[in-house]
Amino acid sequence: MSNPKTRRAQSIIKPDRDRRFVTEDNPFEAMMNRFDDAARRLNLEPGLYKVLRSPEKQIIVSVPILRDSGEIEVYTGIRVLHNTSRGPAKGGIRFDLAVTLDEVKALAAWMTWKCAVVNLPFGGGKGGVICDPTTMSAAELERLTRRYTAEIIEILGPDSDVPAPDVNTNERVMAWIMDTYSMHKGHTVTAVVTGKPVEMGGSLGRKDATGRGCLVVTKRALDRLGIPVEKAKVVVQGFGNVGSTAARLMAAEGMQVVAVSDKSGGIHDPKGLDIPKVIEWIKEHRFVEGYPGAERLTNEELLTLKCDVLVPAALENVITSKNAEKIKAKIICEGANGPTTAKADAILDKKGIFVIPDILANAGGVTVSYFEWVQDRGGYFWDEETVNERLEKIMVKAFDEVVAMAEKHQVSNRIASYMLAIDRVAAMHRMRGLYA
Ligand code: NAD
Numbered sequence: 001m002s003n004p005k006t007r008r009a010q011s012i013i014k015p016d017r018d019r020r021f022v023t024e025d026n027p028f029e030a031m032m033n034r035f036d037d038a039a040r041r042l043n044l045e046p047g048l049y050k051v052l053r054s055p056e057k058q059i060i061v062s063v064p065i066l067r068d069s070g071e072i073e074v075y076t077g078i079r080v081l082h083n084t085s086r087g088p089a090k091g092g093i094r095f096d097l098a099v100t101l102d103e104v105k106a107l108a109a110w111m112t113w114k115c116a117v118v119n120l121p122f123g124g125g126k127g128g129v130i131c132d133p134t135t136m137s138a139a140e141l142e143r144l145t146r147r148y149t150a151e152i153i154e155i156l157g158p159d160s161d162v163p164a165p166d167v168n169t170n171e172r173v174m175a176w177i178m179d180t181y182s183m184h185k186g187h188t189v190t191a192v193v194t195g196k197p198v199e200m201g202g203s204l205g206r207k208d209a210t211g212r213g214c215l216v217v218t219k220r221a222l223d224r225l226g227i228p229v230e231k232a233k234v235v236v237q238g239f240g241n242v243g244s245t246a247a248r249l250m251a252a253e254g255m256q257v258v259a260v261s262d263k264s265g266g267i268h269d270p271k272g273l274d275i276p277k278v279i280e281w282i283k284e285h286r287f288v289e290g291y292p293g294a295e296r297l298t299n300e301e302l303l304t305l306k307c308d309v310l311v312p313a314a315l316e317n318v319i320t321s322k323n324a325e326k327i328k329a330k331i332i333c334e335g336a337n338g339p340t341t342a343k344a345d346a347i348l349d350k351k352g353i354f355v356i357p358d359i360l361a362n363a364g365g366v367t368v369s370y371f372e373w374v375q376d377r378g379g380y381f382w383d384e385e386t387v388n389e390r391l392e393k394i395m396v397k398a399f400d401e402v403v404a405m406a407e408k409h410q411v412s413n414r415i416a417s418y419m420l421a422i423d424r425v426a427a428m429h430r431m432r433g434l435y436a
Helices: 004-012 027-041 046-053 101-117 138-151 171-185 206-225 241-252 275-285 299-303 342-351 364-378 384-409 413-432
Strands: 057-066 072-083 089-095 123-130 161-165 233-237 256-262 265-268 295-297 309-312 331-333 354-356
Touching: 027 046, 027 101, 027 342, 027 413, 046 413, 057 101, 057 138, 072 089, 072 101, 072 138, 089 101, 089 138, 089 171, 089 364, 101 123, 101 364, 101 413, 123 161, 138 171, 161 171, 161 364, 206 241, 206 309, 206 331, 206 354, 206 364, 206 384, 233 241, 233 299, 241 256, 241 275, 241 309, 256 275, 256 299, 265 299, 342 354, 354 413, 364 384, 384 413
Parallel strands: 089 123, 089 161, 233 256, 233 309, 309 331, 331 354
Antiparallel strands: 057 072, 072 123, 256 265, 265 295
């Protein structure tokens, strides 16, 4: 019989997605390779290269908690600040058995580049606790969160390090972090985390932000390629927060979303799926599987469908050297982090596919996190229309800057996005100088 406490925990922690360990270009190594490529093209000074490759701070802490059974268990918690030259570190906290220091270091660097591409005054950070949250009760998770927060409190703060939700953490966990931090400070500090419930200082528009950002850059790319929005055929892999929002907003703009998928496989209707209906179906049945009136297809088949826009919004490493040649989309908008391997990059380039790279395409989420931080600090909250307008402005500007960089240096959009980001962080280091 299942433990009722575990059942309760499962309802507040979203289930982990499949973690896949593939070796064709480990996504984090691939990210660092792209960093190297971009740094070379920028002729980055060797000293700055060394500085930007090294995380500023790494903290490893023991997190002892009392289990409901009365036993004490000790978990390992990590927080890494990669670079804070442009502002406080920004980046998620994950609770997962697969968390390692190396992965957290790479993800923190990824956040530095993502924030710099969209020109936010933030650096990059990441953290995690090595644990299996699905086997913990809500009370155990709360104790774990609060003790982890207390252990890393010296680096947390609205001016130094601002966490957000990530794999297996959510707005409930952010509320506990905010409360623990505030108790230590003796007053309420909402701006110490983002991704909080709206009632306690979260931002309107945050839930849709990443998918909305995908919509904005996709429209810009369609315009560049001379494809009318209403004629665009779209395929979306992954129907979670990012994928379902992108599909819903793109359909609402008149695009034809012809296929979507999730863990259970895909559904395809060449005339266009009724996305609000698919969303209703999922609310009741959890997965797209069984959705009436559409053909079934596998995730692999879905990636190679003929379409104008492919939005991989599920997992890393789905577009590889094995299937890149077969991809027929004209535009790939990377909703997920690291969906394309470095080997596949070269093939997509050769085929002339217009790739909107992850650090640009899915930066809408961190952009609205920035808005949340700004609103918390100002104590003045914007309506959703204002949030969406400001998000669009930032995404359009970043898209145009990446494309201009790609044209100027005759490189792919991906390398251009890294060049833009590294250039911005490096410029800050040059202006600030080296404190010694
Ligand atoms: P989610 O957990 O809400 O949804 C993930 C979706 O992927 C689900 O529909 C799931 O069924 C599907 N999926 C899982 N395994 C699959 C498989 N093997 N094949 C096909 N589909 C599969 O996650 P999310 O928040 O939408 O994040 C998706 C991706 O976007 C991740 O790479 C995440 O890091 C990235 N991302 C998310 C945000 C955000 O704001 N949520 C921001 C930036 C980047």
